[in-house]
Structure formats: structure tokens, C-alpha cells
Amino acid sequence: MTAFDDLMAFQHETEALSQVSMRLGWDQETMMPRGAAHQRAEEMAALESVLHRRRTDPRLGDWLGAIDDDLLDETGRAQMRHIRRSYTRATRLPETLSAEIARVTSRAQGIWAEARAADDVAHFLPTLREVVRLKREEAAALAMGGDLYDALLDDYEPGATAGALAAMFDRMRPRLVGLRERIMGSGRAPAPLSGHFPEAGQMALSREVATHFGYDWRHGRLDFSVHPFTSGSGTDVRITTRVDETEPLGSLYSTLHETGHGAYEQGIDPAYGLTPLGAGVSMGVHESQSRIFENQLGRSRAFCSWLFGRMAEVFGTAGAAEADAFYAAVNRVHSGHIRTESDEVHYNLHIMLRFDLERDLIAGRLEVEDLEEAWNTRFEADFGVAVDRPRNGLLQDVHWSVGLFGYFPTYTLGNVYAGCLYQALRAAVPTLDADLARGHAEPATTWLRSEVQRSGGLYEPAETIRRACGFAPTEAPLLDYLDAKFGEIYGL
Amino acid sequence: MTAFDDLMAFQHETEALSQVSMRLGWDQETMMPRGAAHQRAEEMAALESVLHRRRTDPRLGDWLGAIDDDLLDETGRAQMRHIRRSYTRATRLPETLSAEIARVTSRAQGIWAEARAADDVAHFLPTLREVVRLKREEAAALAMGGDLYDALLDDYEPGATAGALAAMFDRMRPRLVGLRERIMGSGRAPAPLSGHFPEAGQMALSREVATHFGYDWRHGRLDFSVHPFTSGSGTDVRITTRVDETEPLGSLYSTLHETGHGAYEQGIDPAYGLTPLGAGVSMGVHESQSRIFENQLGRSRAFCSWLFGRMAEVFGTAGAAEADAFYAAVNRVHSGHIRTESDEVHYNLHIMLRFDLERDLIAGRLEVEDLEEAWNTRFEADFGVAVDRPRNGLLQDVHWSVGLFGYFPTYTLGNVYAGCLYQALRAAVPTLDADLARGHAEPATTWLRSEVQRSGGLYEPAETIRRACGFAPTEAPLLDYLDAKFGEIYGL
Numbered sequence: 001m002t003a004f005d006d007l008m009a010f011q012h013e014t015e016a017l018s019q020v021s022m023r024l025g026w027d028q029e030t031m032m033p034r035g036a037a038h039q040r041a042e043e044m045a046a047l048e049s050v051l052h053r054r055r056t057d058p059r060l061g062d063w064l065g066a067i068d069d070d071l072l073d074e075t076g077r078a079q080m081r082h083i084r085r086s087y088t089r090a091t092r093l094p095e096t097l098s099a100e101i102a103r104v105t106s107r108a109q110g111i112w113a114e115a116r117a118a119d120d121v122a123h124f125l126p127t128l129r130e131v132v133r134l135k136r137e138e139a140a141a142l143a144m145g146g147d148l149y150d151a152l153l154d155d156y157e158p159g160a161t162a163g164a165l166a167a168m169f170d171r172m173r174p175r176l177v178g179l180r181e182r183i184m185g186s187g188r189a190p191a192p193l194s195g196h197f198p199e200a201g202q203m204a205l206s207r208e209v210a211t212h213f214g215y216d217w218r219h220g221r222l223d224f225s226v227h228p229f230t231s232g233s234g235t236d237v238r239i240t241t242r243v244d245e246t247e248p249l250g251s252l253y254s255t256l257h258e259t260g261h262g263a264y265e266q267g268i269d270p271a272y273g274l275t276p277l278g279a280g281v282s283m284g285v286h287e288s289q290s291r292i293f294e295n296q297l298g299r300s301r302a303f304c305s306w307l308f309g310r311m312a313e314v315f316g317t318a319g320a321a322e323a324d325a326f327y328a329a330v331n332r333v334h335s336g337h338i339r340t341e342s343d344e345v346h347y348n349l350h351i352m353l354r355f356d357l358e359r360d361l362i363a364g365r366l367e368v369e370d371l372e373e374a375w376n377t378r379f380e381a382d383f384g385v386a387v388d389r390p391r392n393g394l395l396q397d398v399h400w401s402v403g404l405f406g407y408f409p410t411y412t413l414g415n416v417y418a419g420c421l422y423q424a425l426r427a428a429v430p431t432l433d434a435d436l437a438r439g440h441a442e443p444a445t446t447w448l449r450s451e452v453q454r455s456g457g458l459y460e461p462a463e464t465i466r467r468a469c470g471f472a473p474t475e476a477p478l479l480d481y482l483d484a485k486f487g488e489i490y491g492l
Numbered sequence: 493m494t495a496f497d498d499l500m501a502f503q504h505e506t507e508a509l510s511q512v513s514m515r516l517g518w519d520q521e522t523m524m525p526r527g528a529a530h531q532r533a534e535e536m537a538a539l540e541s542v543l544h545r546r547r548t549d550p551r552l553g554d555w556l557g558a559i560d561d562d563l564l565d566e567t568g569r570a571q572m573r574h575i576r577r578s579y580t581r582a583t584r585l586p587e588t589l590s591a592e593i594a595r596v597t598s599r600a601q602g603i604w605a606e607a608r609a610a611d612d613v614a615h616f617l618p619t620l621r622e623v624v625r626l627k628r629e630e631a632a633a634l635a636m637g638g639d640l641y642d643a644l645l646d647d648y649e650p651g652a653t654a655g656a657l658a659a660m661f662d663r664m665r666p667r668l669v670g671l672r673e674r675i676m677g678s679g680r681a682p683a684p685l686s687g688h689f690p691e692a693g694q695m696a697l698s699r700e701v702a703t704h705f706g707y708d709w710r711h712g713r714l715d716f717s718v719h720p721f722t723s724g725s726g727t728d729v730r731i732t733t734r735v736d737e738t739e740p741l742g743s744l745y746s747t748l749h750e751t752g753h754g755a756y757e758q759g760i761d762p763a764y765g766l767t768p769l770g771a772g773v774s775m776g777v778h779e780s781q782s783r784i785f786e787n788q789l790g791r792s793r794a795f796c797s798w799l800f801g802r803m804a805e806v807f808g809t810a811g812a813a814e815a816d817a818f819y820a821a822v823n824r825v826h827s828g829h830i831r832t833e834s835d836e837v838h839y840n841l842h843i844m845l846r847f848d849l850e851r852d853l854i855a856g857r858l859e860v861e862d863l864e865e866a867w868n869t870r871f872e873a874d875f876g877v878a879v880d881r882p883r884n885g886l887l888q889d890v891h892w893s894v895g896l897f898g899y900f901p902t903y904t905l906g907n908v909y910a911g912c913l914y915q916a917l918r919a920a921v922p923t924l925d926a927d928l929a930r931g932h933a934e935p936a937t938t939w940l941r942s943e944v945q946r947s948g949g950l951y952e953p954a955e956t957i958r959r960a961c962g963f964a965p966t967e968a969p970l971l972d973y974l975d976a977k978f979g980e981i982y983g984l
Contacts, residue, residue, distance in 0.1 A: 012534075012538075013538045013541065016531075016534045016535045016537070016538035016539075017535075017538050017539065017542065019531070019535050020512060020516060020535050020538070020539055023515070023516060023519055023535075024512060024515060027515055027519065031523065031713065032728065033709070033710060033711050033712055033713055033727075033728055033730075034710055035708075035710035035711040035727050036711060036726075036727045036728035038727065039508075039511070039726050039727045039728055039765065039766070040728065042504075042508045042766060043508045043509075043511050043512050043515070045508070046504075046505040046506075046508035046509050046512070047508075047509065047512055049505065050509065050542055216527075217525070218525060218526055218527035219525050219527045219528060220525055221523065221525055234528075234531050235525075235527050235528045235530065235531045236524065236525055236528035236531055236532065238525075273531065274531070274534060
């Protein structure tokens with residue numbers, strides 16, 4: 001056994017324990033009895049404490065010091081890159097802080113769900129204040145004098161900085177605002193779908209569509225949760241959705257979104273299982289897969305024409321009189337409150353709002369007491385309507401309750417990457433529209449698997465996208481796609 | 493912090509991690525995608541390895557050496573008794589063996605399920621051979637020259653020995669055989685229930701009955717599994733059942749059985765949560781709770797009279813024309829193949845069969861190749877009918893696949909304890925029959941909670957029963973109860 005072999009054996013066990021943590025997280029959101037929340041927080045804290053000790057184990061330092069990366073092959077060097085990054089981050093975090101964050105966020109998530117159900121911001125704020133305080137502490141320990149927010153962002157998108165993202169957002173915003181204004185001034189206002197769409201039919205359709213997009217049920221399952229998510233890597237990758245019987249698109253496109261995340265994890269080379277390369281390389285790349293499944297493929301005119309017919313079969317109505325009206329309803333641009341129900345034009349404005357607020361929270365420029373007012377003011381300015389109730393505003397997302405600060409901007413980065421990939425995909429799969437018009441996305445998802453998903457953590461995030469597309473990722477393809485698509489729908 | 497405080501803090505984290513292992517086990521049987529089995533085995537092995545290192549941590553030895561139990565209160569001394577016993581057992585087991593057992597049994601359970609579904613003994617035997625080999629190794633490491641089987645038994649029933657159990661079985665067997673023969677010669681043969689009992693109704697009724705028996709849904713849930721079980725302690729105690737639409741009693745009484753196990757865990761003093769006292773004290777005492785729920789209460793004439801009416805409401809038929817016939821059907825004595833569907837008279841004969849076979853396997857007097865023949869021969873001798881297919885014989889129970897050797901006899905010990913407790917309960921709750929005739933068992937289950945369940949691991953198993961009953965447990969009350977009950981039903 002060389003030091004590298006010893007290190008990889010140790011890492012294998014750590015990865016397995018991380019997967020256990022995934023299972024617990026999934027259970028908490030889908031199956032756990034309500035009264036078990038406090039004990040579960042203790043269980044999560046104990047496991048997080050074990051993981052933290054492993055991630056900071058002095059033997060890791062010894063192995064990392066003993067291994068000459070230049071003597072390894074490409075895969076080995078990539079493994080080392082991940083392990084070195086993780087070790088550096090972990091050794092900067094005190095174990096007590098790590099365990100406290102696990103305990104507090106586990107509890108906070110339950111309190112957030114109660115507050116959301118009751119539309120009661122005050123019920124959530126004391127806990128959120130505690131989470132923000134702990135995340136500031138975490139950021140300070142990680143940043144070592146650098147930017148606090150960048151230190152958190154780096155955990156989700158290695159190599160990205162708030163400055164570079166803000167610059168990209170600045171380039172995107174005028175075009176998005178311009179597009180939005182032209183749409184709102186177009187005089188066209190497609191009707192939303194109407195009708196009743198029973199839960200059982202929605203779930204059956206969700207399963208069917210996930211299957212057509214290549215989701216592997218032998219290694220996954222679909223359940224309900226308050227907020228849809230994907231959990232797990234390797235051969236156990238589970239997705240969730242939520243259902244509203246008056247509005248079938250929310251559930252269906254949530255499922256397609258999570259199917260993209262799930263297909264990414266399921267599509268990684270099995271040889272990387274339970275190693276640092278065996279999971280999606282960053283949240284931005286992850287989101288590129290969920291977004292291209294959901295939007296560029298799922299909300300295409302071709303796929304919508306199939307979906308229109310299939311929904312009519314399943315529910316007796318697709319909720320619109322004809323395929324054109326259905327496609328316009330699926331892509332209806334509206335100044336709605338909920339990020340996850342947002343259209344492709346407004347979506348990135350939701351992200352920019354959260355990005356700015358959470359940067360201010362972490363920097364200490366904004367206090368939790370003032371957050372709701374800041375949210376509501378900014379929302380009205382950007383979207384032209386007021387927040388009507390907290391569950392449609394500050395309480396809509398689970399992220400902050402579980403300590404995900406620095407995560408939101410990766411959604412827009414994912415959209416940007418999806419725009420690039422879609423341009424390359426159209427060139428690589430000329431039958432794309434014909435496939436989608438039959439409800440089948442497998443030629444497209446097979447290309448994504450071989451060009452993006454299969455490599456797992458082998459390359460850095462931006463390099464992963466560059467290799468698939470043949471060019472360095474920029475925001476231009478996404479913006480061009482949006483202009484063309486919505487220009488056509490709204491006759492601009 | 494004293495050494496005792498340090499020890500209890502360490503133990504708290506260990507108990508929390510043990511609960512994590514419970515969640516994983518539950519998930520594996522109820523929710524896990526089929527293709528995740530191999531990865532799950534790695535996850536379980538990693539967690540088991542962590543737990544084993546904690547259970548053998550040298551600091552435990554230091555703390556145990558530094559603490560003078562005589563200076564502690566009764567609770568503290570009981571905690572120490574559990575921790576010392578666990579440490580002694582754990583330090584005798586090599587970590588590699590412990591991890592290998594976790595890995596092999598996790599896989600073996602899936603193979604057993606496949607073999608059972610396909611009625612294919614040969615598919616299971618190579619894995620079972622491996623499990624037996626590992627359990628012999630485990631027993632040898634634990635026994636240190638003593639009896640191998642006793643060493644395994646001690647894990648489930650501290651203080652019990654195979655010799656003492658065999659002696660008790662020898663006293664019980666003639667009376668059970670005599671009762672069985674009188675019943676079979678009585679000329680009475682109550683008809684089983686007939687009809688169709690849809691799954692949804694069975695599950696609704698199972699939930700209703702569990703509620704009436706005091707199961708706490710805030711801290712538990714009911715799902716399907718191949719083999720019903722109870723999982724977890726403290727505030728997260730889950731039960732499972734299985735449903736056959738042609739035979740409603742199997743599901744209902746399985747649920748009642750697991751409700752007894754679950755109520756025990758839920759009934760333990762919350763102050764003992766995530767400590768060694770916070771779980772049922774032994775499998776025998778656990779089984780006393782499941783058995784008294786299922787049999788002495790659930791199969792009583794009084795409760796059956798309520799159930800007869802309720803089933804007629806739920807299903808349109810109770811499967812029998814009148815309450816007397818229903819009660820006789822519920823308590824029908826028949827030489828059936830399946831232990832979990834067995835009647836109270838034959839049940840302990842099932843146990844004695846398994847007890848003798850597994851003692852011989854562990855002692856090396858019987859090889860796995862010869863197990864099916866040994867099972868079938870013994871079964872025909874004891875029950876008067878032949879085994880018709882492996883799933884009705886050797887493949888019916890999950891236990892051996894997951895390494896549970898030394899567990900079966902605790903079922904009969906539980907029956908014996910239930911007999912004792914029922915005698916005491918009738919004296920303590922004079923309204924018992926009237927309560928049960930209204931479908932309500934809560935006065936009885938409240939007595940069990942305060943007299944047996946609440947104390948958790950505070951007293952040794954036999955002492956737990958003695959304190960509740962006021963006398964040292966013997967087999968006589970169970971046998972007297974069986975003679976009286978079945979004498980009346982069969983007119984003996």
C-alpha cells in the first residue's frame with residue numbers, strides 16, 4: 001500500500017459516511033415523524049462531528065505531504081485536487097462550530113417549515129439570526145482575512161468569486177430587464193392553464209417524463225417534500241417534488257429539474273463511486289443539468305407539443321385549447337412571487353435579489369431584523385408587484401434555514417452554462433426537435449451524460465463546460481436563446 | 493467535568509450514531525432503490541466501523557477504570573452496567589470482523605429476499621454459509637473458551653443461557669404437545685376467515701388499532717416491508733407490516749405485534765434518551781410487550797368482539813358470520829408453516845425448532861448444506877405436515893440472513909414474560925375486558941408503560957419483569973393461560 005492507496009481507502013470510508021448523511025437528510029424531508037426533529041438534530045450533529053474529525057484527521061496531512069501529485073495519472077491528480085481543497089477548508093473550521101451548525105440548521109429547517117406554513121416571519125427570524133451568526137463565523141474562519149462571501153461561495157463553486165459573478169450579472173441585467181419590458185409591453189398575455197389535475201395523474205406523468213429523460217429508477221425514487229430536492233450520489237440518487245392539483249406545471253417541471261440533477265449524479269462514471277470524483281463537480285454545473293432538462297429541453301416548443309397531447313390523455317384536458325396556447329402558457333412571463341415557479345426571463349432577477357441580500361447579510365451590512373423589508377422593497381422594484389405574504393417572499397426558500405449562503409448565484413451560473421451546452425447540443429444532435437416532439441429526450445440526455453456528466457469531478461467546473469461545448473462559457477448564448485424564444489412567443 | 497460526565501457525553505454521541513444505523517436499516521427495508529444494495533453495504537460497513545472504534549475506544553477503558561460505580565446513584569450504576577458490558581463484548585471483537593459481518597449481512601439480506609421470492613434455497617445457501625462462518629468467528633472471539641451459542645445469546649438476553657432455556661423448554665414442551673394433541677383430537681376445526689379485504693382498508697384499520705393501543709404517531713410511522721419489524725428508539729420509532737388482501741389477520745396482528753415493540757421504545761422515560769438506558773432492556777422483555785399486545789390483549793375474546801364489528805364496518809364483512817366464529821378463527825390452531833402466522837399453541841414449537849437448529853449450526857454439529865433437510869424433517873415431526881416450499885420453510889425468516897443467531901429463543905422467553913405480566917395486569921386493571929370490548933387497550937397499555945416500559949434499561953431483564961409482576965417469572969402462567977383459553981374454545 002502506497003500513501004495514495006491508504007489515502008483513498010480512508011477517503012472511501014469518508015465518502016460512504018457522507019452518503020449516510022445524505023440519506024438522513026432525505027429522510028428528514030420526506031419520511032421522518034414530526035416529533036423526531038430534536039433527536040434527529042443530535043443524530044446529524046454526531047455524524048457531522050465524525051465527518052469533521054475525518055476531514056481534519058492528522059493522517060490526511062501526513063498523506064497529502066507524502067504524495068507527489070506529479071507521479072499520479074490524470075484521475076489521481078484530480079482526486080488529490082479535491083482532497084487537498086477539502087482538507088484545507090476543513091482544517092480551518094473548528095469542530096465545535098461545524099457540529100453547532102449541523103445542530104442549529106437541522107432544527108432551523110423544521111422551524112422554517114412551520115413558519116412558512118403559518119406565514120409567520122417572526123417565528124423564523126430568531127433561528128435565522130443564529131444561522132447567519134454561525135455562517136459569518138464559518139466564513140471568517142475560512143477566509144483568513146479574505147472576502148467572507150467568497151469563502152462561502154467557494155464551497156459550492158470552486159474558483160468563482162462574487163466580484164466576477166457581480167460583473168457578469170451587471171452585463172446580463174440590462175438585457176434581461178430590456179427583454180422583460182418588451183414582453184410586458186407587447187400586449188400579449190397568455191392565459192395560464194386551467195382545470196383540475198389530480199395528484200395521482202401528476203405523479204404518474206412525472207414518473208413517465210423522468211423515465212423519458214433517462215432517470216434510472218433502479219438507482220432512485222421520487223417522493224414528496226415541501227421543497228423539491230435531489231439527494232445522494234452513486235447508485236442511490238433520490239428526487240422529490242410537490243403537487244398542486246390546480247396547477248400541474250409546477251410539479252412536472254420541478255420533477256424535470258430534479259431529474260436533471262439526479263441524472264447528473266447517476267451519469268457519473270461508476271469507477272468514481274465513493275471517491276471525491278463521484279459527485280457533481282459544482283453547484284453551477286449541477287444546475288446546468290437541471291436547467292437544460294427543465295427549460296431548454298422541457299419547455300421547448302417540440303416537447304410541449306408532445307406534452308400537450310399526453311396531458312389531454314392523462315387528465316382529459318391539457319388545460320389549454322390548443323398546442324400553441326399550451327406552449328405559451330408553459331412559457332408565460334409573469335411577475336410572480338415564487339422563484340421555483342418563475343419563468344426563464346424573471347428567474348435570474350430572483351437570484352440577483354437573493355445574491356445581493358445574502359452578500360449584505362454575511363458582510364454585516366444588513367441585519368436579519370431588516371431582511372423582510374429589504375426583500376419586499378427590492379422585490380417590488382424589480383418585479384413591479386408587492387409581496388403579498390411571507391410564504392411568497394422571504395419564507396419561500398429552504399436555503400438560508402439550512403445555512404446555504406453563497407449557493408443562490410450558482411443557479412444563474414447554471415443557466416449560463418445551460419445556455420452554452422444547449423448551443424453545442426443542437427449542433428451535436430440534429431434530431432433533437434423531432435425526438436422531443438415524440439416526448440423522448442434520450443439522444444439529448446445521452447449526449448449530456450457522455451460530454452458533461454460522466455466526468456464527474458475530473459475537471460474543474462468551467463473546464464467541464466468548456467470541454468463539452470468547445471468554447472469557454474459566457475452569458476451570450478443564454479441571452480441570445482432567451483431573446484429568440486420569447487421574441488417569437490411574444491411577437492417582439 | 494468528571495470522568496462519568498465525559499463518559500456519558502461520549503456515549504451520547506455513540507447512541508446517536510447507533511440511531512443513524514437504525515434509520516439506514518429501516519430505509520434499506522422500506523425505501524431504498526433496489527440497485528443501491530451494494531453501495532448501501534459499503535455505507536453500513538463504514539458506519540459500523542465508526543461505531544466499533546467508538547465501542548472499543550481506549551478512552552472508554554480509562555473512564556471505566558477511573559469511575560467508582562458505588563459513588564453513583566441507581567441510574568448512574570445502571571448506565572455503567574450497560575457500558576461495561578458493551579465495552580467488554582466490543583473489545584473482544586476485531587474491527588475487521590465487525591465490518592465484514594456488517595458488509596456480508598447487508599448483502600445477504602437482499603439475497604435472502606430474492607431467494608424467498610424465487611423459492612430458491614440454493615441462491616441463499618452460499619451467503620448463509622458465509623454468515624454462519626462469521627458468526628462462529630464472532631462467538632469464538634466473545635466466548636473466550638465458553639459456550640459459543642451462549643456468547644451470541646448474551647447479546648440479546650443478558651444473563652440467559654442456552655442450558656437454562658433448554659431446561660425451561662423441556663418443561664414447556666410436554667404441556668404444549670399435550671394441549672396441541674387434545675385440540676387436534678377435539679373434532680372442532682374453526683373455519684378461517686374468508687373474503688376480500690382491500691389493502692387500503694387493512695392499513696386504515698391497522699392505524700386505528702395501533703392508535704387505540706397507544707402508539708404515538710408523532711414519534712413513529714407505519715410502512716410496508718417483506719418482514720415486519722420495529723426500528724429506532726427515543727422519539728423516532730417506526731413499525732412496518734405486510735398486507736395480504738385475502739387474509740386480513742396477518743397484517744393486523746403483525747401491526748399489533750410491532751405496535752407492542754414500538755410502544756415499549758416510545759414508553760421509555762425520555763430522560764434516558766440517547767443513553768444506554770434509553771432502549772428496551774432485552775429482546776425477551778421486548779417480545780413480552782409485542783406478545784401481550786398481540787395475543788393476551790389483541791386475541792382476547794373481548795377485543796375480538798369489538799374487532800368483529802369494526803371489520804364488518806370497514807370491509808362490509810368480518811370474514812365470519814358471527815362474533816364467536818370470528819374469535820375462533822382468530823385463535824384457530826393449525827399446523828401451518830409460517831412462524832409469524834402461527835397460533836399461540838404452535839408458536840413455541842416453531843421457536844424450539846429454530847433454537848435447536850441454530851445451536852447445532854453454531855456448534856458445528858450441523859452444516860448449512862444439511863440445514864434444509866434438517867428443517868424439513870424436524871418440521872414434519874413436530875407439526876404433522878411436510879414443508880411444501882422453501883418460502884414456507886427455511887426461507888421464511890429474515891433473521892439468519894442478517895446474522896441473528898441466539899435471537900429466536902427470546903421469542904419464547906417473551907411469551908413466558910407476557911404470561912406473567914398478563915396475570916398481574918388482570919389484577920391491576922379490573923376493567924380490562926370491558927375496555928377491550930370497546931376496542932380500547934389504553935388502560936392496559938398505560939399500566940404496561942408505567943410498570944415495564946418506563947424503566948428502559950434501568951433493571952436487568954428478569955428483574956424488570958419481577959418488579960412489574962411482584963413475582964419471579966416462570967412459564968406456569970403462560971401455560972395455564974393457554975390451557976384455559978384453548979380449552980374453552982375447543983371444548984376440552
